[in-house]
Amino acid sequence: MHYDTVIIGAGMSGLSAGVRLAYYEKNVCILERHTTVGGLNSFYRLRKRNYDVGLHAVTNYAERGSKPGPLSKLLRQLRMKWEDFDLRPQLHSSIAFPDCTLKFTNDFALLLDQIASAFPKQINGFRRLLGIIDNHDALNLDKAEAPRSARQVLNEHISDPLLIDMLFCPLMFYGSPTPRDMSFSQFVIMFKSIFYEGFGRPFDGIRLILKKLVRHFKSLGGQIRLRAGVSEIVHRNGSAKAVILDDGTEITADNVLSSAGAAETMRMVDPTKVIPRPTPGDISFVESISVLDCEPSSLGHNDTIVFYNDADSFHYERPKEPIDLRSGIICSPNNFDYSRPLEDGRIRITALAEPDYWIQMPEDEYQQRKMEWNDRIIASALKHIPDFRDHVIDTDVFTPRTIQRFTGHDNGCVYGAPEKFANGQTSLKNLYLCGTDQGFLGIVGAMLSGITIANRYLLK
Amino acid sequence: MTGEEIRQVVLEILERIAPDEDLTDLKDAVSFREQMELDSMDFLDIVMELRKAYRIQIPEEDYQNLNSMESTVSYLTPKLKDVPVAS
Numbered sequence: 004m005h006y007d008t009v010i011i012g013a014g015m016s017g018l019s020a021g022v023r024l025a026y027y028e029k030n031v032c033i034l035e036r037h038t039t040v041g042g043l044n045s046f047y048r049l050r051k052r053n054y055d056v057g058l059h060a061v062t063n064y065a066e067r068g069s070k071p072g073p074l075s076k077l078l079r080q081l082r083m084k085w086e087d088f089d090l091r092p093q094l095h096s097s098i099a100f101p102d103c104t105l106k107f108t109n110d111f112a113l114l115l116d117q118i119a120s121a122f123p124k125q126i127n128g129f130r131r132l133l134g135i136i137d138n139h140d141a142l143n144l145d146k147a148e149a150p151r152s153a154r155q156v157l158n159e160h161i162s163d164p165l166l167i168d169m170l171f172c173p174l175m176f177y178g179s180p181t182p183r184d185m186s187f188s189q190f191v192i193m194f195k196s197i198f199y200e201g202f203g204r205p206f207d208g209i210r211l212i213l214k215k216l217v218r219h220f221k222s223l224g225g226q227i228r229l230r231a232g233v234s235e236i237v238h239r240n241g242s243a244k245a246v247i248l249d250d251g252t253e254i255t256a257d258n259v260l261s262s263a264g265a266a267e268t269m270r271m272v273d274p275t276k277v278i279p280r281p282t283p284g285d286i287s288f289v290e291s292i293s294v295l296d297c298e299p300s301s302l303g304h305n306d307t308i309v310f311y312n313d314a315d316s317f318h319y320e321r322p323k324e325p326i327d328l329r330s331g332i333i334c335s336p337n338n339f340d341y342s343r344p345l346e347d348g349r350i351r352i353t354a355l356a357e358p359d360y361w362i363q364m365p366e367d368e369y370q371q372r373k374m375e376w377n378d379r380i381i382a383s384a385l386k387h388i389p390d391f392r393d394h395v396i397d398t399d400v401f402t403p404r405t406i407q408r409f410t411g412h413d414n415g416c417v418y419g420a421p422e423k424f425a426n427g428q429t430s431l432k433n434l435y436l437c438g439t440d441q442g443f444l445g446i447v448g449a450m451l452s453g454i455t456i457a458n459r460y461l462l463k
Numbered sequence: 464m465t466g467e468e469i470r471q472v473v474l475e476i477l478e479r480i481a482p483d484e485d486l487t488d489l490k491d492a493v494s495f496r497e498q499m500e501l502d503s504m505d506f507l508d509i510v511m512e513l514r515k516a517y518r519i520q521i522p523e524e525d526y527q528n529l530n531s532m533e534s535t536v537s538y539l540t541p542k543l544k545d546v547p548v549a550s
Contacts, residue, residue, distance in 0.1 A: 027511050068483050071500040079480055080504060458507055 005255045006032045008461050009246055011233050011271075012262035014042025014410075015446055016438035018216040020260055020453030020461070022081050025225035027462055032254070033225065034246065036232030036411060040217055042262065043410050043417060043439070044446055046210040049399055052294060052347070056401070056409075057417070058209045059308060059334035059351060060202035062177065063195075063447040064092055064109050072200055073447050080454045087215045090203030091339045093307035098169045099387050100312050105169055109201030118166070128160040135160075139191045153190035154183075168317040173197055173310040175319040176332050176353075178444040180284045180418040182320035189423075189442070196445055202307060204339045212446070232411075233263075236271045236434065243434045246271075258461055262438030262453070264412050265420055265429075272431060281440070283413035284420045285321050287403035289356040291377045294397040295348030299335040302389045304350075309333040311387045319355070326376050327355040328383040350391055352384045358403040358414040373400045418444055427456040435460055464543045469536050472548065476512040480505050491532040513539075516549045 008024055010017045013035035024031040039045060045056040065074040067085045078085060095113075098105045103121055107114040119126045135156065157167050171185070174193035179185045185193070205211040217227065235247040236259060245255040261268040265281040299305075312330040319330075331354040337345050364372060377400045381392065403415025412419075419439030427435040435456050443452040464472070470491075477486055477499070484499045495501050509529055510521045519542050521529075528538035 027515055071502075075483070076502070076504065079482075080508070082479065084482070454504075458504060462507075462511060 004032075006030050007256070008032075008258040008260055009034060009254055009256040010260045010262070011246070011268070012042055012438065013037075013040040013217075013227055013229070014262055014438060015044055015213075015216075015449035016441070016453035017042070017260070017262040018213070018220060018453070019077075019081060019450040020437055020457040021220045021225050021227075022216065022223065023454050023457040024461055025220055025223035026082060028224070029461070031225050032256075033220070033227045034231040034233055034248070034254075035227065035229050036249070037409055038229055040227070040229070041209065041213050043406070043412070044209050044213075044449070045409070046208060046213070050397060052397065053208065053210070054292065054399060055208045055210070055336075058204070058446070059177075059332065059336075059353075060093060060204050060339075061088070061090055061212075061447065062193075062197050062200065062202060062445040064090055064201040064203035066092075073196065073451055074200070077447055077450050077454065080458075081216075081219070081450070083215065083219060088212055089205045089207075091206060091341050093202035093204075094305060094338045094340060096173075096202065096308040096310070097306055098172055098310045100165065100169055100172075100317075101315070103165060103169065107198060107201075109203075111199050114198055122163055122166050125161050125163050125166050128162070129166070132157065132160040136191050136194055139188070151187040153185040153187045156187050156190075164316065168312070170194075171319065172312055172317050172330070173308075175317075176310055178418055178448075179319060180286060180416075180423075180439070181421040182286065183318075186423075189444070192443065192448065193445075196447065202339075204336060206341050206343075206345070208336070209446075233261075233271055235274065236261075236268070236431075238272060238431050238434075241430075241432055243272075243431045258433045258435070259431075260435045260437055260453075260456060260461065262436070264416070264438070265422070265424055265436055265440040266413060267411060268429070268434070268436060272429075272434070281420055281422055281424075284416040284418060285358055285414040286319075287321075287356050287358045287406060287415040287417055288353050289326050289361070289376060289380065289400065289402045290351055290353040291380045292399045292401075293350045293352075293381070293391065293395045295350065295391055295394040296396050297394050298337050298344060298348050299350060299388075299391065300338065301348075302391055302394070304335060304388050304391070305338060306333070307335065307338040309387050311384070313383075313386065322355050322357050325357050325360045325372070326380060328379060330354065331380065331384055333384055333388050347396075348394070350388065352380050354380055354383075356403055356415075358407075358416075361402040361404045362407060362415065364404070369404070373402060374398075376400075412439075427459065464546055464548055466536050466540055468548050469539050469543055470532060472513075472516070473509070473532060473535055473539075476509055479512065480508045489532060491536075494531045496530075509535075517543060517546055519543070
């Protein structure tokens, strides 16, 4: 078997790259180790209910036919229609810190108002910051600047550490691979995608988008092989020649595009550790998913997403405890502007987790610890949501161990390595990276990552 | 293809790339960028769509000729004069 390009990983980035290549008549095959597509944004069924793996919300929300942003750019590139994603907008979300709450919606004016009234002395500095954000084209790889610390830029314009923490909180939780700080470029991507554009969700969850992508890819002649993990990338004289699957099958290709992660990919190139490899990230999460017998709104909870922090300052880093209970994210997939209610009520609570604790735990202890910590996460979130525990009819919990097991990402890392490979290049001239370690994050970002790298190197 | 046929081909490509744009009042002498929201990704797509449909290679240094409908048609006319319209 020989292909123009083989793609490792059938997540958002790999599928989108595949669509581009297949559309332009490239002979392309996507190889996925798992039994289903999606990667970090997959879906599953458990005890007769549908679950999304990672998705709280799709960022970069845009109304149908609205002015160009990443979402419309993406749809154009994939030759897909707005209806294919069927995004319904969020109701409203909040950033809840001790003694201060900022509300926001998909209309940025509300957040601006909220900041002006909660932080009157900071609003001029905040406006200056907006000017810099507006002029920063973070998605253009040709204009890439030397990495700058977002914290440093924010400190130049905002003097209240509380406001800085409150701005960082949602942006870090939804996409920072680095602890305590972000690169300014990453900050801008996240700021625009969450505060300017906002949140949306398809009624049927992520499976709708994935199924559309797969159908589209196949209709263009692309091939997908599930249960086809790549164990090795064969190379000679600095270029990749073939991939070897877990079952020993060899597939040759002119190019290899990997969404497996930088460290994970270089391990396939050289399993013996001779060359220095990129360091994988270690920011990971535990998530508690509660299925309710009612809509969260009937209990008085109308927020789509609450980003909370109960400590004096916000700590975004690998915790020393199994789970950092001081901060977290509460998401209710019910609280989007749908035309009819979802099948059941859902509350997802997510918090930073210590990967080693979860990954190295003996199997017989794991289930019990998971449920213990599930109860503790919920208890710690009750300052920010009415007590829903009497309404829980089913529970699922994922940990860094779950993420590592199903996505192959070291440490169960969700947002990739701190070091990004924006131009997608590796030490092999025809091996490229896309996905979290390339650097565009979020669902829309992941798709743009695959598209951008495919356009740049693989369509020639 | 005649110039008018080439214009039609380019128009169909633009419709595919940017389905939300209203192209009925497109002015041939004015640059695409001034009339539509097109970025470098979209320009790459015009080139790629032409290659897919008519097997013509457009080198990167020639991309400037694809600035407006008028310049695109005059650039493509010698390249496509003996090529029939694809079905």
